[in-house]
Amino acid sequence: MPDDLPDDEEATRIVCLVKNKQPLGATIKRNEVTGEIFIARVIHGGLADRSLLHAGDRIIEVNGFPVDGMEPEQVIQIVSQGTIMFKVIPITERPVHSRTMLYVRAMADYSPQHDPTIPCADAGMSFRKGDILEIVDQTDALWWQAKKLPSSTACAGLIPSSNLLKRQRELWWSQPYQPHACIQTCTTQPSCHARSPSSCQSALNVPYEEVVRYQRHPQDAHRLIALLPSGVGVNELRRRLIEMNPNIFQGAIPTTRVPKGYEESGREYYFTSREIFDNMMYNNFLEYGEYKGNLYGTSIDAVKEVLSSGKICVIDIEPNVRTHELKAYIIYVKPPSLQRFRQTRQHSYITTNYYVNRPFKDEDFQEAQEAARKIECQYWQFFDHVIVNDELQDSCVQLLTAVNRAQDEPQWVPASWIRPN
Numbered sequence: 001m002p003d004d005l006p007d008d009e010e011a012t013r014i015v016c017l018v019k020n021k022q023p024l025g026a027t028i029k030r031n032e033v034t035g036e037i038f039i040a041r042v043i044h045g046g047l048a049d050r051s052l053l054h055a056g057d058r059i060i061e062v063n064g065f066p067v068d069g070m071e072p073e074q075v076i077q078i079v080s081q082g083t084i085m086f087k088v089i090p091i092t093e094r095p096v097h098s099r100t101m102l103y104v105r106a107m108a109d110y111s112p113q114h115d116p117t118i119p120c121a122d123a124g125m126s127f128r129k130g131d132i133l134e135i136v137d138q139t140d141a142l143w144w145q146a147k148k149l150p151s152s153t154a155c156a157g158l159i160p161s162s163n164l165l166k167r168q169r170e171l172w173w174s175q176p177y178q179p180h181a182c183i184q185t186c187t188t189q190p191s192c193h194a195r196s197p198s199s200c201q202s203a204l205n206v207p208y209e210e211v212v213r214y215q216r217h218p219q220d221a222h223r224l225i226a227l228l229p230s231g232v233g234v235n236e237l238r239r240r241l242i243e244m245n246p247n248i249f250q251g252a253i254p255t256t257r258v259p260k261g262y263e264e265s266g267r268e269y270y271f272t273s274r275e276i277f278d279n280m281m282y283n284n285f286l287e288y289g290e291y292k293g294n295l296y297g298t299s300i301d302a303v304k305e306v307l308s309s310g311k312i313c314v315i316d317i318e319p320n321v322r323t324h325e326l327k328a329y330i331i332y333v334k335p336p337s338l339q340r341f342r343q344t345r346q347h348s349y350i351t352t353n354y355y356v357n358r359p360f361k362d363e364d365f366q367e368a369q370e371a372a373r374k375i376e377c378q379y380w381q382f383f384d385h386v387i388v389n390d391e392l393q394d395s396c397v398q399l400l401t402a403v404n405r406a407q408d409e410p411q412w413v414p415a416s417w418i419r420p421n
């Protein structure tokens with residue numbers, strides 16, 4: 001160090017880095033009163049972070065040019081590719097990073113390129129509803145830093161904080177929630193609502209749902225397996241699963257539908273009369289609905305009975321079953337392309353409100369695809385697994401694999417299921 005340094009000279013740090021095409025991973029701001037340029041935020045795992053630049057450092061020079069009084073845009077122009085030398089006065093008291101272990105499931109789609117409010121679109125991270133995000137920094141009340149899981153990159157991206165995204169509901173939450181027309185949530189008993197602390201409805205009011213990794217203990221009850229929607233073969237898949245091993249798999253939905261030849265009451269469904277169904281409706285159902293002229297219900301007690309017998313309960317119903325008690329694993333059965341739909345269903349029969357077992361028509365495929373589009377808009381974020389029901393045999397294998405994984409391997413579940421308060 002030179003001997004003649006003035007006493008009041010502040011300690012500076014020279015940071016030299018070689019920048020390729022990747023972004024610097026930092027944003028800068030100007031103090032409007034003094035004209036001084038500061039590093040506003042450093043993206044976790046980015047180039048600036050790895051080069052030991054910190055939020056709050058004051059930039060004095062870039063490549064030998066003094067930057068005080070410059071517009072931030074002018075500074076950015078100097079920071080192009082190649083070797084960059086920053087002379088900075090390091091921030092004296094670095095804020096303690098609130099590095100939290102927070103994982104969330106996104107309930108909305110987000111694209112930084114379409115967000116006029118983001119401080120730097122290049123530093124932003126896009127996500128789709130249903131994506132699991134690791135929130136690595138919540139220091140800023142408006143802009144969090146996150147990584148999308150499973151993540152191969154070390155570098156985080158900017159995303160709107162929960163509060164900010166909530167305020168931008170119209171912009172990002174393009175599909176407001178509309179309950180399925182034929183399913184009515186049971187309102188006759190207030191306890192029905194209390195039974196579903198983390199149902200879809202409550203999760204739809206927050207932009208991010210906190211999640212944790214959960215693995216069922218071998219001695220715990222099995223997770224409920226819910227297949228949806230109707231019309232793409234869920235009935236057939238469920239039936240085949242149960243048929244494969246009726247000692248392990250069982251259904252638990254009361255219905256007023258007449259059993260098909262191969263069905264047994266208490267195995268695929270509980271076949272019951274309208275009078276008994278009506279009585280059950282008032283004290284036993286989480287939800288119920290009419291489908292093709294027959295009533296179906298989610299009887300919480302029937303599901304619990306199957307689970308407490310040690311079996312795996314498989315139902316086909318709307319995903320209102322997201323409760324900490326049942327820890328439902330939701331499998332979405334998606335229609336294949338129109339062409340594959342036609343090919344695979346050539347020898348299959350459909351039952352509608354008016355016909356029992358008639359061949360499939362093009363309208364049926366179009367209707368199923370339209371219904372799937374709507375279901376995806378409303379519920380995609382809640383699906384734990386997606387099976388495209390193309391080749392039936394193939395779908396059965398996929399279903400069995402998914403069901404086993406749900407029971408025996410760690411999965412993301414709402415945090416409220418594990419710590420209800």
Ligand SMILES: Nc1ncnc2c1ncn2[C@@H]1O[C@H](COP(=O)(O)OP(=O)(O)OP(=O)(O)O)[C@@H](O)[C@H]1O
Nearest residue numbers: 230231232233234235236344348349389390391392
């Ligand atoms: N992948 C597939 N390939 C060929 N046929 C299929 C396939 N999946 C289902 N099917 C057949 O399509 C018909 C309708 O299937 P299924 O009864 O499972 O309908 P669903 O989607 O459960 O609707 P619903 O609730 O109206 O019964 C059945 O004959 C079934 O065997």
